[in-house]
Amino acid sequence: MLILLPPSEGKTPASRGAAVDLPTLSFPGLEVARQEIMEALAEVSGRHDALEALGVGASLADDVDRNRRLHAEPAAPAHRVYSGVLYEALGYGSLTPAQRRKADEWIVVISALWGAVGFADAVPAYRLSMSTALPGVGRLASYWKPRLGEALAERAAEGLVVDCRSSTYASAYSPPAERTVTVDVVTERNGKRTVVSHFAKHHRGEFVRHLLARRGKAPSSPAALLAVARERWNAELTDGTARKPHSLVLVLDD
Secondary structure, X not given: OXXXXXXXXXXXXXXXXXEOOHHHOOOHHHHHHHHHHHHHHHHHHOOOOHHHHHOOOHHXXXXXXXXXXXXXXXXXXHHHHEOOHHXXXXXXXXXXXXXXXHHHHHEEEEEOOOEEEEOOOEEOOOOOOOOOEEOOOEEHHHHHHHHHHHHOHHHHOOOOEEEOOOHHHHOOOOOOHHHEEEEEEEXXXXXXXXXXXXXXXHHHHHHHHHHHHOOOOOOOOHHXXXXXXXXXXXXXXXXXXXXXXXXXXXXXXX
């Protein structure tokens, strides 16, 4: 199984430790691309208009300044650095050792800076969105799309792909549609459904945690994933096509 997650906007910097070692990260074929993005990001982050170029406010000035020295910043496992709503709900720290091994094996984070990293890969905190365009690189989703398609081809061919990414990060990589299931969240009240936005991250995190914590074999088909979802949620599955992934919807009572 392959579980695709977006990074969190908020990240927790490591307080100590060695710097990132690019050759040791998952998908080593991305090393040259990662180096290129790091250099372009460092250059932009040192400009007078860095905050505007990166689309962030003044409160994140320290994060942007950190972008200038990522080669020397302490690194920590991705599951610790990414610390937003989805990751809090996933709760890696409270998983059992066996469940953590599943997480490290199954989860890949699609990143504007690294392209794709494993959950146990050691990386520094940074500030960069997939929607950003960097000088000499262009818009990052377009930059990464062909590179990730090649780098993840073998990994995505190993079984079911559970896609929990937001649309911004989904645009950077399209796994094989016939083996992919996207996860969406809606609320239902008096027969009317509303798409959940911010809190969808929380429920996707809970769903991933359920996949990791439950006993039994990992689901190997969209129908099996639906059955797993129905262990805890009211869930529905819409079949995909040759080009469009299957869609799993978690239906919450409003």
